[in-house]
Amino acid sequence: MIELLFYPSPNGQKVAIALEEMGLPYQVTFVDITRGAQFDPGFLKISPNNKIPAMIDHAAPDGPLALFxxxxxLVYLAERSGQFLPSPAAARYTCLQWLFWQVGGLGPMAGQAHHFRAFASEQVPYGIKRYTDEVNRLYGVLERQLSLHPFMAGDYSIADMATWPWITHHERQGQSLSDFPQIARWYAAMAARPAVQRAVSLGHERHADAIGHQHLYGQTAARVNAAAGTAPATPDHVPPPATSRGTGVP
Ligand SMILES: N[C@@H](CCC(=O)N[C@@H](CS)C(=O)NCC(=O)O)C(=O)O
Structure with a gap:
């Protein structure tokens, strides 16, 4: 059985989509990142970056295997199930390059857009413009790719599963899908899939609030070290005051 350490945010949902699409049996352990559960020493042993998602495959062929x-x-699950990551080299690396594009590009940039546009405790016009523009550029890249192929890497793959949950927040990122008709087509096709619908319904009632912001923003190395028991707590791990602007994660 696979244990998914999960919170219903885009990075959690992408793994839930994959598990549902692959038909792998799994159980969900909610990690309430809005209440600081990402700093529990037991969770940090599995996910030293204090972020979800993480997973444990309790029945992995060589013994229990934990990943963050x-x-x-996603690569592990695709290989475990033999689905959604092609084997031939050209198709495999095409899929991986788009997966890395999401993990290293769209996700972090969209996350910053969310922060500056919806959650920051002060209005920073430069930050808002920088990240809204960069997300707009990335949407343009995705639009061009989807004008050539039905899915990001040709066939439906883990690259699409990684990207789709981030597009659900296009309005918060200052983007309109009417400007990107190929993304809109692809987005609707995935939204209609029962596996995607099951995944997004997981824990959908949970939302970050002002207390959540105290745990999510203003983190430093000292805070993680203190939580992991590797260094004494210092004053700079005290959470900043909550903002009243917006709710949600990230
Ligand atoms: N690079 C990571 C990013 C994961 C991430 O940002 N997770 C967020 C939720 S979407 C989180 O756990 N935040 C908790 C925190 O920052 O303390 C991945 O792709 O897994």
Whole structure:
């Protein structure tokens, strides 16, 4: 059985989509990142980056295997199930390059756009413009790719599963799908898939609130070290005051 350490945010949902699409049996352990559960020493042993998603394959062929980082987890699950990551080299690396594009590009940039546009405790016009523009550029890249292929890497793959949950927040990123008709087509096709619908319904009632912001923003190395028991707590791990602007993760 695979244990998914999960919160219903885009990075958690991408793994839930993969598990549902692959038909792998799994159980969900909710990690409430809005209440600081990502700093529990037991969780940090599995996910030293104090972020979801993480997973444990309790029945892995060589013994229990724990992983963090959504891209690594998606590749593992694709190989475990033999689905959604082609074997021939050209198709495999095409899929991996788009997966890495999401994990290293769209995800972090969209996350910053969410922060500056919806959650920051002060309005920073430069930050808002920089990340809204960069997400817009990335949407343009995705639009061009989807004008050539039905899915990001040709056939439906873990690259699409990684990207789709981030597009659900296009409005928060300052983007309109009417400007990107190929993304809109692809987005609707995935939204209609029962596996995607099951995945996004997982824990959908959970939302970050002002207390959540105290745990999610203003993190430093000192805070993680203190939580992991590797260094004494210092004053700079005290959470900043909550903002009243917006709710949600990330
Ligand atoms: N690079 C990571 C990013 C994961 C990530 O940002 N997770 C967020 C939720 S979407 C999180 O756990 N945040 C908790 C925190 O920052 O303390 C991945 O792809 O798995």
């Amino acid at each position: 980082e959504s891209g690594a987890i």
